Amino acid sequence: MSIRNPKQALYEQFSIVAKALGHPLRLEMIEHLAQGGRSVEALAAKLSQPVANISQHLQALRRAGIVSAERDGKFVHYSLADDSVLSAFAAVRGVAERQLAEVDRIVRGYFDARDDMRPVTRDELQTLMRDGLVTLIDVRPKDEFALGHVPGAINVPLGKVRAWSTDAAIGREIVAYCRGPWCVMSFEAVAALRALGHSARRLEDGMPEWKAAGLPVAVVA
Amino acid sequence: MSIRNPKQALYEQFSIVAKALGHPLRLEMIEHLAQGGRSVEALAAKLSQPVANISQHLQALRRAGIVSAERDGKFVHYSLADDSVLSAFAAVRGVAERQLAEVDRIVRGYFDARDDMRPVTRDELQTLMRDGLVTLIDVRPKDEFALGHVPGAINVPLGKVRAWSTDAAIGREIVAYCRGPWCVMSFEAVAALRALGHSARRLEDGMPEWKAAGLPVAVVA
DNA sequence: CTGTCATTCAACAATTCTATTGAATGACGA
DNA sequence: TCGTCATTCAATAGAATTGTTGAATGACAG
Known part of the structure; x- marks a missing residue:
């Protein structure tokens, strides 16, 4: 050296x-x-x-x-x-999102096809939840849900979304979230729900960001 | 691929x-x-x-x-x-500062020996400047100063700090800044000034952070 | 103590990254 | 058009990183 x-x-x-x-x-x-x-x-x-x-x-x-x-x-x-x-990860992701055309291409080519609507912000979600206007689903696997989730969220792992949505009586809009802003699962979930005629949107980002924002986190006992 | x-x-x-x-x-x-x-x-x-x-x-x-x-x-x-x-750089730096013992070692071994006092925050500096309590020096080379500096700062490149401090009639505390939080030049400047009997401190970080904080920047015409 | 099992280490080939060198490119001024 | 000069490219050798394999480590249960 x-x-x-x-x-x-x-x-x-x-x-x-x-x-x-x-x-x-x-x-x-x-x-x-x-x-x-x-x-x-x-x-x-x-x-x-x-x-x-x-x-x-x-x-x-x-x-x-x-x-x-x-x-x-x-x-x-x-x-x-x-x-x-997490902030370092987010900052690096931010640079890539803003500057790399390839990111835009991937997002447009794959994600936009599955979610052409504006995602729900954390603030919006809190209001909607308080007023009982939405059903919030956490589409991550059970073990990850158990380690911490948004209070009031129901755990519906991606593979069970279809079955759940036909079984459950859902009269409200559905909001889905998973691991992070580009986590594929919530996009898939929203696409599947819409295909079945439900009204569904994504939360703008996932559990770690929710927690990092200082918002309350529920844990399975 | x-x-x-x-x-x-x-x-x-x-x-x-x-x-x-x-x-x-x-x-x-x-x-x-x-x-x-x-x-x-x-x-x-x-x-x-x-x-x-x-x-x-x-x-x-x-x-x-x-x-x-x-x-x-x-x-x-x-x-x-x-x-x-810049935020990505800052975030990466933040992880290193918090988690890498080697960073602490370098900082203690070199920087602390030259500046055992708490740096001046941006907010503090603004108050001190408003009340005319400090002389602010920008110790970067002339060309970098010209491209943008804190309003009210005097450009005293590191090599000229000694000469300047004996020539100028300084009755106030001196605050020095340069390129960033760990830019060596402001540490050196403060050390040199103190050795000459002046009261000197560092600004907590440098020009890019000042600008990124949305504070006003002066440019040499 | 001994066997089991989660994790780490060591060694290898394949790939990628790095710094250096000298030649090629492309814009400007004469 | 031609020479000059800032920048980039291409090629090289050397160094670092990567994934795989199988063996070593170290903690627990019996």
Whole structure:
């Protein structure tokens, strides 16, 4: 290692963090960990990746101070080290959304086809919920719902949305949310519900953003 | 390229941005560009790097939508594409500051030795300036000062701080700022001024953050 | 103590990133 | 049109990153 002045040393540290964010799989891991802490194996299962691969990426994230590890018996429980990680993710996403034409292309080509309406903002949702005007569904898997969800939301995992919507007597508009602003599941859910004749919209972003905004979070006992 | 679902495609785009931020030299380039747009050659001179190297890194930053290029005669003028780039930089820096022990070590080992006092916040500075209680100096090079500075600030490039402080009749506390929160120059300036018996403090961060906060910026005519 | 199992480590080839060099491009002024 | 000059491109070698494999570690249960 060459001699560095403090300025270069600091830039090097900052670049460690950015470098750690610079891999699609690691970003996906962060989004999953934002739903709640997980073991290596559980995370590997969620992402359909070899355990060793996930373990290595977790090491990389840990070296960058992005995740923290805590041993729990024979498991090692990983979780996001800090809420500032979410802001960094959001900031990077923001640059990409504004500046990369490819993002726009992907969004138009896939997401817009499934949701041509303006999403519901967090503020709007709170008003609608208070006035009892909407049914809020959390389309994430059961385990993620259990770790924390918007108070009043019903857990309807994506695969069960069709069955649920025919069974339940829904007289109100449905609002769906999942892991984050571009989480595919809520788009799919809204598309499926509309195809069945329901009135449905997406929440503008997901659980981690809700929590980061300081809003109340419900946990399954 | 393998077949990707939209989720993976989006993560890949986000990772392009993060990857572009994942190099110390590129971060330094961003901090310089945040002072104002520059040509390839000018930037290369500032960073003491070969022109071709800077050019290539600029291409990388441009592909990631971080900088934008604009031809101006025989020069190509590069500047930050968006203010969101600064928030992304700040967010990454924030994670590093909170989570990486090495950052703390560098800061303690170098910066604290030069400035053991709490920096002046932007709000404080505005009050102090309004009441005429401080002399504000911008210790960046002349060209960067010209592109935008805090109204009321005097440009005293780092190398001229000693001479200036003996010449000028200073009866007030001095506040120094430069390129950003960890810009070495303002630490050096404060250390030099204190060694000469003056009362001096740093502004908590630099010009880009001042501007990003929506505060007024003065430009040399 | 021993077996089991979650996790990590070590080593490898494949790929990507990096800095350097020198040549190519393209805009300006004469 | 021609020379000059800022910038970019192309090619290279060297370094770092990636995913895979299988073995090592370390904690728990019996």
